[in-house]
Amino acid sequence: MSARSQRPGFGWAAPATVFFVAFGILPIAIVAYLSLTRWNGLGSPEWAGLENWRALPDDPDALNGIKVTFLLTLLCWLIQTPVSLLLGVWSAGRQRSRAILSTVFFLPLLLSTTAIALTWLSFLDPNFGLAASLGGSSLLSSPHQALYAVAFVIAWQFVPFHTLLYQAAARQIPTSMYEDAELAGANTLRQFFAITLPQLRNTIIASSVLIVVGSLTYFESILLLTGGGPGTATRVLPLHMYIKGFVGFDMGFASALAVLLVAVGTLLSVLIVRSTGYYRMASDREGFL
Amino acid sequence: MRHARLARGVVCVIAAAGLFATSGCGAVLGTAGPAAGSRNRIQVWALQDPQNQPVIEAGIRAYNRSAIIGAELLTYVNDAYKQKLQVSMGSPNPPDVFFNWGGGNLAQFVRAGNVVDLTTRLERDPNANIFLDSVMKVGQVDGRQYGLPMNGIQPVVLFYNKKVFADARVKPPTTFDELLSLVDIFKDRDITPIALPGAQGWTELMYLEYLLDRVGGPEKFAAIAADKPDAWRDPAVLRALTMCQDLAKRGAFGKNFASINYDNTGASRLFATGKAAMFLMGSWEYSSQASNNPEFVRSGNLGWVPFPKVDGGAGDPKNVVGNPSNYFSVTSRSSHRDAAVNFVVSMVTSKEYISALIDAGQVPAVKGVDKQLATSANADFATFTYRMVADAKAFTQSWDQALSPSVASELLTNLQKLFLSDISPQQFVTAMEKAK
Structure with a gap:
């Protein structure tokens, strides 16, 4: 690792840094200040000390929001990772039919979130949608099932993106490794677990970080699909923050929720990256097996 | 070390994207300033509503024919409107006249000192006293009139x-x-x-x-x-x-x-x-x-x-x-305060505006309007609605x-x-x- 001398200087990163400070760090600092105030958007914020933070544990919807957010994050990871991993590896093959089918699979990537949410909303409409013709009961109106419906729609939207990551990564695996394995008599299943999966390790981590951090801030589809309902069954923390801030105009409390989200998101991604050794960016290409 | 080269490439791309974005942003900031909103007119904000909008537009056209400072209408959908209004009220650039729901919604703007008190203006103008009391009450905060009914009950x-x-x-x-x-x-x-x-x-x-x-x-x-x-x-x-x-x-x-x-x-x-x-x-x-x-x-x-x-x-x-009605109020930070007050009072109390409301299928909150309703297109329902409200001892918002x-x-x-x-x-x- 003698890469230090080859690294570009800080000057290269300056424009991005300026941008990040202005649109990333500064707003976070302002929100942190607002979380210590009482403000409904009119006039100037009134200093409130830790009032909003003390009210946080007392808000059943915030606690429920944390629970729902974690559940949704888990669901998203559990659905999206295996599906996109398998699809990605499959579509990395060079057979002709795969290119055509892959194009079909990637289509949701081109649609806007709103279009996707509205389409699924009319499919799942309990009275006039596809769900009504297929049996009547609706996923979206049951407090126990709505979250699964939401996780499914999110997966439908994002699986293509993660598939793309896996496809690219799988194509980077040197074919010599598979040739060796074939000579040694390993079947396809064995090759997948012994070569493909270990070689995709960093991609799995990268994709997982994206899924986890993405799910933590996920918002638009839920707002359009269920509005957080039935009751508060799908009201994730970001949606609760939006409702507090832009429906109830309790900006102070909403800011406290926002700070909480930033903290949890940062913590989780650092945790994943550290625990998996991803931050060392070590390549395990070649020389394995 | 293919890896290091790759990393450098990525950093370059990010830096380039950053540069591009900052320069792009500067260009936008440079041109957007003067084009925004012609403020030599009274800006009226209301909800997007196929029924109401043509009535307000016709009212504004009629007013503009004789006015020195004309008015213009901007409309938004419900939820977006509430957010935009709240944010603009706290900014130096609020509308001159704004649609609202009366009650607690109006009261928070009044308490923040953002709304013009219309009470004395209405006392001076006996022709303006045409609305049902129960409906006027919802446009009041602490006994003072801040909003005038601008559509039906x-x-x-x-x-x-x-x-x-x-x-x-x-x-x-x-x-x-x-x-x-x-x-x-x-x-x-x-x-x-x-x-x-x-x-x-x-x-x-x-x-x-x-x-x-x-x-x-x-x-x-x-x-x-x-x-x-x-x-x-x-x-x-x-x-x-x-x-x-x-x-x-x-x-x-x-x-x-x-x-x-x-x-x-x-x-x-x-x-x-x-x-x-x-x-x-x-x-x-x-x-x-x-x-x-x-x-x-x-x-x-x-x-x-x-x-x-x-x-x-x-x-x-x-x-x-x-909903007793929706209301028009005037912001105190408006640069055309008096003109805006005049505009609101004269438009919502004009015979033409009230007739247009009835033609659009609404029941205006105006005393004795039932005779006019009886000959309208939806006479049955309009009369039912009017009687229901006129006979009610209480109309809870x-x-x-x-x-x-x-x-x-x-x-x-x-x-x-x-x-x-x-x-x-x-x-x-x-x-x-x-x-x-």
Whole structure:
């Protein structure tokens, strides 16, 4: 690792840094200040000390929001990772039919979130949608099932993106490794677990970080699909923050929720990256097996 | 070290993207300034509404013909409007005239010193005193007039599908007990007794508003709105909440009400197609049905009655709830304050504006307008609406407009939980006592 001398200087990163400070760090600092105030958007914020933070544990919807957010994050990871991993590896093959089918699979990537949410909303409409013709009961109106419906729609939207990551990564695996394995008599299943999966390790981590951090801030589809309902069954923390801030105009409390989200998101991604050794960016290409 | 080279490439791309974005941003900032909004006119903000908008536009055109400072209309959809208004009111660039709901919504702007007091201007102008008192009251804060009614009265009405009722050989309910037995009858016939777009809490609120009024009278909510201690803890409130929850548990709204939406006309369609027998909704539902399901209205199958009375209840069964009207108010930071006040007063009180409202199917909150309504296109419903409001001893404003936005949003959240039986009426009361 003698890469230090080859690294570009800080000057290269300056424009991005300026941008990040202005649109990333500064707003976070302002929100942190607002979380210590009482403000409904009119006039100037009134200093409130830790009032909003003390009210946080007392808000059943915030606690429920944390629970729902974690559940949704888990669901998203559990659905999206295996599906996109398998699809990605499959579509990395060079057979002709795969290119055509892959194009079909990637289509949701081109649609806007709103279009996707509205389409699924009319499919799942309990009275006039596809769900009504297929049996009547609706996923979206049951407090126990709505979250699964939401996780499914999110997966439908994002699986293509993660598939793309896996496809690219799988194509980077040197074919010599598979040739060796074939000579040694390993079947396809064995090759997948012994070569493909270990070689995709960093991609799995990268994709997982994206899924986890993405799910933590996920918002638009839920707002359009269920509005957080039935009751508060799908009201994730970001949606609760939006409702507090832009429906109830309790900006102070909403800011406290926002700070909480930033903290949890940062913590989780650092945790994943550290625990998996991803931050060392070590390549395990070649020389394995 | 292919790896290091790759990393450098990535950094370069990010840096380039950053540069591009900053320069792009600078260009936008440089040109956007002077183009924004011609402020030598009175800027009027209102909701996007196919029924109201042409009336306001015609009113503005008529006003502009003789005015030195003309007016212009900007419209937004409901939720976006509320956010934009709130943000702009705190900024140095608010509208001159803004649409609002009166009540708590208007009061927070008044308390922040953002709204012009119209009281003395109206006292000087006897011609301006044409509106129903109950409707004017909602445009007042602490006894001073800040808003003037700019469209029709919108009481909540119990609509019913006459064909579905005829098939079941039943009559619309006059008491709450009759309503309950109708629920059972329609359930047996596999028809949703009452359409409820419960994905939006305000549609559930209408039941609580009417039931509390019927059970305990309008004073009970007045106490809540005035933030009196223990107002939520009143036995009448608890009883009304229990009645709401029982209705839902009994199956009055079907199984899927929590995912039915009002804005995409899902509930209205359910009702018009006979899949639901009744629909408790604001009087605007009439014109919405007339444009979305014209056959339903033309065939005469759309019926309407006042909300049933509750036996032994303290409230007068003639009382109504709903939106008394929407209002126009003038911002105090407006650079054309006097012109804007003149514009509002002269437009909303002009004969042409009121006639245009009636032609658009609205019932203006104007005294003695019923003679004019009797000859209008929707005479039956318009006269019914007018009589209902004119005869009512009390017209309670929709709670979500009367209360402050933060309390109102808590109210709607808890109401949705109550209808789903996620919480008990007692837990509802405890939760609302904490809201502020």
